Amino acid sequence: TSSSESPLMVHLLLCCTFLLALAAPATTAASVPAPALTPAKQNMTWDVEYILWSPDCQQRVMIGINGKFPGPNITARAGETLSITVNNKLHTEGLVIHWHGMRQVGTPWADGTASISQCAISPGDSFTYEFVADKPGTYFYHGHFGMQRAAGLYGWLVVNATAEQDEPYRRDYDGGELRMLLSDWYHDNVYAQAAGLEQKYDHFQWVGEPQTILINGRGQYDCMLGAVTRFHRGIDRRARTCVRGKEAKLCGDEERCLRRSECGPYCPQSQCAPVVFDVEPGRTYRLRIASTTSLSALNVQHDLTVVEADGNPVEPFTVPDIDIYSGESYSVLLTTNHTPTFYRSGSFWISVGVRGRP
Ligand SMILES: *[C@@H]1O[C@H](CO)[C@@H](O)[C@H](O)[C@H]1NC(C)=O
Ligand SMILES: *[C@@H]1O[C@H](CO)[C@@H](O)[C@H](O)[C@H]1NC(C)=O
Ligand SMILES: *[C@@H]1O[C@H](CO)[C@@H](O)[C@H](O)[C@H]1NC(C)=O
Ligand SMILES: [Cu+2]
Secondary structure, three states, X not given: OOOOOOOOEEEEEEOOOOEEOOEEOXXXXXXXXXXXXXXXXXXXXXXXXXXXXXXXXXXXXXXXXOOEOOOOOEEEEOOEEEEEEEEEOOOOOOEOEEEEOOOOOOOHHHOOOEOOOEOOEOOOOEEEEEEEEOOOEEEEEEEOOOOOOOOOOEEEEEEEOOHHHOOOOHHHOOOOEEEEEEEEEOOOOHHHHHHHHHOOOOOOOOOOOOOEEEEOOEOOOOOOHHHHHHHHHHHHHHOOEEEEOOEEEEOHHHHHHHHOOOOOOOOOOOOOOOEEEXXXXXXXXXXXXXXXXXXXXXXXXXXXXXXXXXXXXXXXXXXXXXXXXXXXXXXXXXXXXXXXXXXXXXXXXXXXEEEEOO
């Protein structure tokens, strides 16, 4: 196989408007889907609360799940029951969670739409969502009360096909899976956004364009290539440690970053460090893309072949870029066949930008 001597790994690194890559050691090989010993049920308990977070290197109040943003990744097997107990620890507001794309056959009360399928969960109360993840595909979940989704209440919900349900494109990729959950991020908090829209005499004051596009909950405010170059150098420094007392500690940027709640973009450990995908040359990956933006229609630029839309297989077609509107999801095949020209070796970017507003 090709995993011998100098395995050139290509990193795809995503920033608010681009993705770039670096060279590093290889770690993964194509995996053969293991025969499934399907657990009938997955249980989760989530505490939903306000958290301080710096998704684009500027600290704000967000709504987090179990102390983090974005919420936990759910990966289910088709047919599996998901049981998610949600504890509302928001103190001053109700809460529901909608499982976007789940059909809720036989469980309409688990749909998570406030005042439609249920009353909002009151502060201090809990509610257990239990439903079957019945259809393979790329989905996400999000808050569906007020503007909680725009405050960060969302996360991945991916349903794997079972062996019997083999997806038509399963044999068209050998590199595994990558994921990009996209959202727009505003520095005005969601209460300010809502108050502007709802004002009595000066109606529909719009918040303006987003300050940052987040990819898997990360971005860089005031993003520019210079910042990424510095991040790139930061990675090289990361491995160095300093011995202080008995403990080996990280030096320089990294240590400063770990101590500060408001991180710069150059520390790999920070909440806003650009997303980096490790990929190998000459492979094809399944990239799942979903958008949970509140206003922006986005455009993802990279050569890609669309194979799934909103949980449905589609006749494959190849495009140089794709528009994605809020609530939509795709699986696309991405082949790492570019000649490395950016940066030292094997560095590529994929760009995500705002196309417009619906
Ligand atoms: C979790 O799921 C298992 C079945 O997989 C069930 O036996 C158990 O009672 C569940 N636990 C909770 C706390 O719901
Ligand atoms: C779902 O599929 C992915 C990619 O093949 C795999 O990494 C993951 O373990 C699977 N998860 C479950 C629960 O089947
Ligand atoms: C959730 O999935 C994203 C996208 O693949 C990944 O970057 C992140 O590390 C995952 N989070 C956890 C806690 O595994
Ligand atoms: Cu939705």
